[in-house]
Amino acid sequence: MFGVLMITLLLTITIVGSNMDVILKQGVVYQVRAEITENPAIAESFANVEDFEKFIDEQIDERIKALGLDAPWYSPQRIGFSMYKILILDFGHATFLTSDSGSSAVGDILLEKIPRTVLLFTTATIIISILGIFLGALSASKVGSVVDRITSMFAVVSSSFPVWWIGMLMIFLFAFTYHIFPARATPSILPTEPGYIIALLYHMALPLITIVMIGFGAWAYLVRNFMVGTMQEDFISAKKAIGINKNKIVYKHALKNAAPPIITILALSLSGSLGGAIITEAVFDWPGMGRLYFEAISVMDLPVIIGATYVLTVLFLISIFVADLLYGYFDPRVKTE
Amino acid sequence: MSSIGSSELKREFIKSKTGLIGIGILSGLFILSLIAATAIPIDTFKQWNNPNNWISYPKATMPIWVNYFLEDKIPEHIIIENPSTITKKDVISVTSHQFAIEYTYDDFPNDFIYEFSVEYTDSPLLQISVIRPDQNEMLLLSTSLPYSDEKVIHHERIFSTDDSIKKNAQIESAKMKLFRDGVSSEDLIFADKYGHVLKGNYLFLVNLYGIEDYTKIIDSKLILGGKAFGIMGTDELRRDLIVGLLWGTPLALLIGISVAVGSVIVGLIYGVYAGFKGRKTDETLMRFNDIIYALPALPFLIILAVTISNSIFMMIGFLMIFSWVGIAKVSRSMSLQIKTRQYIEASKIMGQKDSKIIFKHIIPQLLPYAFASIAISVPAAITTEAGLSFLGLGDPTFPTWGQILHDANVFGAAARGLWWWIVPPGVMIAITGLAFVFIGNALDAIINPKLKR
Numbered sequence: 001m002f003g004v005l006m007i008t009l010l011l012t013i014t015i016v017g018s019n020m021d022v023i024l025k026q027g028v029v030y031q032v033r034a035e036i037t038e039n040p041a042i043a044e045s046f047a048n049v050e051d052f053e054k055f056i057d058e059q060i061d062e063r064i065k066a067l068g069l070d071a072p073w074y075s076p077q078r079i080g081f082s083m084y085k086i087l088i089l090d091f092g093h094a095t096f097l098t099s100d101s102g103s104s105a106v107g108d109i110l111l112e113k114i115p116r117t118v119l120l121f122t123t124a125t126i127i128i129s130i131l132g133i134f135l136g137a138l139s140a141s142k143v144g145s146v147v148d149r150i151t152s153m154f155a156v157v158s159s160s161f162p163v164w165w166i167g168m169l170m171i172f173l174f175a176f177t178y179h180i181f182p183a184r185a186t187p188s189i190l191p192t193e194p195g196y197i198i199a200l201l202y203h204m205a206l207p208l209i210t211i212v213m214i215g216f217g218a219w220a221y222l223v224r225n226f227m228v229g230t231m232q233e234d235f236i237s238a239k240k241a242i243g244i245n246k247n248k249i250v251y252k253h254a255l256k257n258a259a260p261p262i263i264t265i266l267a268l269s270l271s272g273s274l275g276g277a278i279i280t281e282a283v284f285d286w287p288g289m290g291r292l293y294f295e296a297i298s299v300m301d302l303p304v305i306i307g308a309t310y311v312l313t314v315l316f317l318i319s320i321f322v323a324d325l326l327y328g329y330f331d332p333r334v335k336t337e
Numbered sequence: 338m339s340s341i342g343s344s345e346l347k348r349e350f351i352k353s354k355t356g357l358i359g360i361g362i363l364s365g366l367f368i369l370s371l372i373a374a375t376a377i378p379i380d381t382f383k384q385w386n387n388p389n390n391w392i393s394y395p396k397a398t399m400p401i402w403v404n405y406f407l408e409d410k411i412p413e414h415i416i417i418e419n420p421s422t423i424t425k426k427d428v429i430s431v432t433s434h435q436f437a438i439e440y441t442y443d444d445f446p447n448d449f450i451y452e453f454s455v456e457y458t459d460s461p462l463l464q465i466s467v468i469r470p471d472q473n474e475m476l477l478l479s480t481s482l483p484y485s486d487e488k489v490i491h492h493e494r495i496f497s498t499d500d501s502i503k504k505n506a507q508i509e510s511a512k513m514k515l516f517r518d519g520v521s522s523e524d525l526i527f528a529d530k531y532g533h534v535l536k537g538n539y540l541f542l543v544n545l546y547g548i549e550d551y552t553k554i555i556d557s558k559l560i561l562g563g564k565a566f567g568i569m570g571t572d573e574l575r576r577d578l579i580v581g582l583l584w585g586t587p588l589a590l591l592i593g594i595s596v597a598v599g600s601v602i603v604g605l606i607y608g609v610y611a612g613f614k615g616r617k618t619d620e621t622l623m624r625f626n627d628i629i630y631a632l633p634a635l636p637f638l639i640i641l642a643v644t645i646s647n648s649i650f651m652m653i654g655f656l657m658i659f660s661w662v663g664i665a666k667v668s669r670s671m672s673l674q675i676k677t678r679q680y681i682e683a684s685k686i687m688g689q690k691d692s693k694i695i696f697k698h699i700i701p702q703l704l705p706y707a708f709a710s711i712a713i714s715v716p717a718a719i720t721t722e723a724g725l726s727f728l729g730l731g732d733p734t735f736p737t738w739g740q741i742l743h744d745a746n747v748f749g750a751a752a753r754g755l756w757w758w759i760v761p762p763g764v765m766i767a768i769t770g771l772a773f774v775f776i777g778n779a780l781d782a783i784i785n786p787k788l789k790r
Contacts, residue, residue, distance in 0.1 A: 156355075160770030162766060294639065297636070312633050
């Protein structure tokens with residue numbers, strides 16, 4: 001698992017590394033030239049232009065060496081150094097982006113964005129999974145019924161719509177045609193003011209409704225498919241024959257037996273939700289992890305990209321691990337293997 | 338997992354209703370692609386990002402079919418390119434172009450533009466007049482083209498906002514006692530006594546008088562600016578959206594199908610090989626699989642699109658990198674099962690090559706599963722590409738649906754209520770996805786009969 005993490009990081013650095021170098025070097029050149037133009041005395045002390053240019057070049061080279069940029073980005077020292085720093089959770093400072101409070105430390109930026117993403121996407125995921133499990137169990141207990149058919153149909157139809165497109169439509173309908181919800185998801189008042197939480201919830205409503213609406217159908221369908229398998233097993237038939245309440249069979253016995261795969265998917269989607277959804281956040285202008293990622297990539301802010309990838313991958317791997325443990329708890333047969 | 342032969346699969350599939358609906362939609366989309374390829378010249382599609390190509394089209398107008406649902410008909414954008422021509426040759430030669438317009442809308446046009454190129458010597462006289470449904474004739478413009486000794490080609494656009502047109506329209510409507518102050522020239526021309534729209538047949542006359550007999554109108558076009566145009570309307574950059582929507586179809590199918598087929602083939606062979614070989618090979622291959630599985634796909638796709646290339650073919654490749662993983666896992670576990678069957682053992686003992694056993698004995702068993710996963714993974718590929726294009730990372734030379742939505746978002750279509758710019762591309766994405774999901778689910782139900790019951 002640790003190996004997977006390291007290779008993921010290595011790949012990220014490899015892909016963005018060369019571009020990053022170019023940007024950093026340009027930054028140095030720009031900085032040196034700016035300093036010299038600010039200080040006209042330096043320019044006056046040179047007799048001719050060539051000497052002056054030579055001086056500037058020397059200055060630039062010196063800076064590049066000082067920053068360790070003279071070695072290519074793929075040199076073992078540089079990659080090893082950046083990996084080591086990430087391992088001790090020192091993400092360094094962002095090149096361009098800052099957090100809302102003005103700090104440019106990647107750790108601060110991430111800490112600021114993660115709660116927002118949790119607020120929207122994790123809440124949505126939890127609502128989706130609860131709705132989905134109940135609807136799925138309901139339709140699995142009545143296979144072929146109207147509820148079952150509608151659920152399956154809804155799952156198929158809703159999963160083929162892109163969430164962000166539905167988001168655009170929702171904004172168009174409820175923000176601009178009927179003026180029920182605001183279009184931008186960020187509240188206009190400051191966090192310190194008293195009505196902030198209500199304002200935040202009000203602004204959150206539209207994206208939350210959109211995500212839940214598109215998401216729960218697929219969940220219900222998935223749960224239904226797991227449950228249908230369980231409902232056909234002998235012990236359920238036996239319980240039916242004894243005359244145990246049907247609801248009790250479905251929600252207690254069958255659901256518990258179908259739990260392991262559901263738990264796995266729940267764990268994965270919870271950790272996935274932490275990454276936010278880049279495109280959905282772009283549509284609703286939600287300032288979470290997804291937007292951070294997109295902004296970081298569009299300006300090539302390497303420390304932020306690496307930091308965010310690292311955090312997401314770690315969370316993903318942890319959730320796989322947790323899912324495995326829970327799997328063993330719900331399905332003891334796995335342990336003995 | 339039961340193994341099913343291809344003929345049985347086909348027979349079962351025909352029985353499935355959703356599967357047939359899927360096939361129906363899919364063939365509809367293929368027909369659309371064919372229409373796009375034949376009806377729309379490939380040139381138009383290359384001109385998608387060239388604003389000059391769209392100059393005579395209106396800005397952000399509704400599709401014309403909304404008029405069927407509206408009480409007050411909004412004016413259509415009319416472009417007349419082939420006027421009826423009358424030429425008289427005397428001492429003074431006259432070339433007359435007549436543009437007949439039946440105006441039945443409940444609102445005034447936005448403007449009108451006369452665009453022409455004419456080849457002449459000397460200095461011919463250009464007169465534009467309009468005959469209204471009430472038989473009044475209004476002279477709108479009388480101007481001479483710039484003098485020239487030699488043959489020249491003169492190209493000009495005359496707008497309804499032209500000062501002399503405005504003045505003439507005011508004078509003429511004052512003569513008819515219709516004059517109202519502060520009204521634009523097109524509102525005067527198309528107005529009745531009370532200032533409402535006068536419906537009926539209008540005839541725009543363009544006369545070109547020249548002394549020399551050599552005056553030739555090469556190109557002559559009257560554009561009556563309206564608020565509705567085309568089957569799908571136009572966007573802020575005056576582009577006819579139907580062109581983009583139609584061309585988006587083959588592109589989406591190309592992206593979806595090639596990504597799905599590519600990744601299923603790679604995943605299938607990779608997984609089967611790992612499962613069949615077993616031991617160390619299996620372990621190594623599956624660890625590599627785990628790494629790709631743990632990579633956050635969309636961020637990596639964005640990084641790749643930004644740093645390497647956003648050409649559509651590279652994009653197909655990038656999408657493949659992230660979509661074969663799941664298929665490899667499943668086909669590995671399936672091949673682990675099939676591997677233990679006796680006929681595989683038998684052919685091993687007979688000394689057949691591994692590659693032959695894999696391709697002849699194992700993969701054919703997995704084909705139904707492969708077809709189902711191809712169908713199921715197409716929509717994901719299409720929506721992912723659309724998402725990337727929506728973020729502005731798509732290939733700008735191809736008008737995909739995601740790109741149209743990206744432009745819509747940039748120009749704030751949702752805030753301005755330009756629904757015809759937002760709804761159709763998304764519906765097309767959804768329909769395409771739906772077709773493949775239907776087919777995939779039908780195949781899936783045949784392969785896993787447990788789900789159907």
